[in-house]
Amino acid sequence: MTFIAIIGSIELGLIYAVMALGVFLSFRTLNTPDLTVDGSMVTGMATSAIVCSTGGNPYLALFLSLIAGCLAGSVTALLNTKLKIEPLLAGILVMLGLYSVNFKIMGGKANIALIDSGNIYTSFGDAFPSEYSSLILGLIVLSIVIAALYYFLKTRLGFALRATGDNEEMVRASGINSNAMRLMGLAISNGFVALAGGMLSQYQSFTDISMGVGMVVVGLASVIIGEVVFGTKSLLRRLIAVSLGAVLYRMVISFAYYLGMPANDLKLVSAIIVTIALSTGILGEKFSLRKKGGVKNA
């Protein structure tokens, strides 16, 4: 694998890390796997692509992507809390609906190529010319997202949000509107996902309506791999671990491509990785005796 290919997969991984943090918020913090992600990722891409292709400011485009994602997440939360639809099903419904919405955002086209329009990567590269400008920009955005999320989860609202995922009954008994917490959590979660989508569409200068398929699985894989490989000792470490998990996942995928894996096998491989990762808890218990010995020796 060439050096440029490795740098490229890290750049991509930094974008996916933002998405993974969004998935972390719904999957771990709110304890709800949120399938809206498959749709809201493309909503972010579509919003960003349409703003950029019509000559809009690429940073404004990202901001609008974020807002669009928040709206998508809010709809899922409202379906869940107001209409009492199961979280999984609410996510599926919104994901399905978003497919049509995304088409509308993209002006009825299935894909948009950003050939001549400016994007954050080119404008940042112009300002700070370097081979690594895309890498640096990705790192800056990711750092801002991690810092914001970390600070937020340490506020009173953040406490309430985390407790909602842990124990909703206790939250209501503490005078906190747990439905509002779900709304806020899913909105922020999908906001991050759509922000990542917006960045992705500018990074690869291409947006396709079907690019969101399986995104939630990629997000889950990143969360789980990150936690297993890099640890969960403190909240900050966990957020960084999830981000690194996304980068690692991206690198593994590009390495698999390099070894000759057909591109169409990617979804199956992703599904298998997540299945293995999700079952490690159970497998870990079965092999706990052996593990204990391992710890002793270590």
Add this chain to the structure above:
Amino acid sequence: MLKLERVYKTFGLGTINEKTAINDVSLIVEKGEFITIIGSNGAGKSTLINCISGVCGIDEGKVTLDHVDLTRLPEYKRSKYIGRVFQDPLKGTAFDMTIEENLAIACCKTRNLGLQPGLNRKDREMFREKLALLDMGLENRMKQKSKLLSGGQRQALTLFMAIISEPKLLLLDEHTAALDPGAAKKVLTLTDEFSKAPDLCTLMITHNMKAALEHGNRTILMKDGRIVMDITGEERRSMTVEKLIAKFDIDNDRMLL
């Protein structure tokens, strides 16, 4: 002062499972009163507590607390005035959060929920000082997650969280039933202590008739959704478990324990 006026609650109205859980219950609880509630399974004890806390709405009647009409308020809004401890020790705390974070959430009842830091040094000092009163060593474990606590410790912590923001009403739904006798005794002692807070009304459901007569200062017995006995003062002091059984023909073995 808690006031229930002609409260009715029926589950599954119009179905074959229709069950009138609360049937024309009126009750006035004065400040400083600590009422123990007994009754066999299905008598409506828990439903009564749930109707007060807002877990379930009522069909008819009115619930007021210090002249605030709670009848149509959602559960989380009522919780501003009410402290609660559930039977299941797992229900009282957020298990994946630390003790001090749990306490900070409990304090949110009287605080604005915003982007302030969730915990500051002043909070931590206050928590440490007050936790020491529980005499369980929790003040030295404030950064540990609550899932590491034993059932008794967790229930004591939940009780403590329920009163930390000085509610007007404390609702205890068999909060010692899942504990071993030693831990149950400890939690009951704490309950006695906390219920002495001025202006607090306390309602405690128990299956243990002996405990019901030993703790608190008023006892009510529920049957088929109604209050069939309400004793206080001298009458209560002279009441014994045997007399209760004879009088109300109680056939539930569990209540005799």
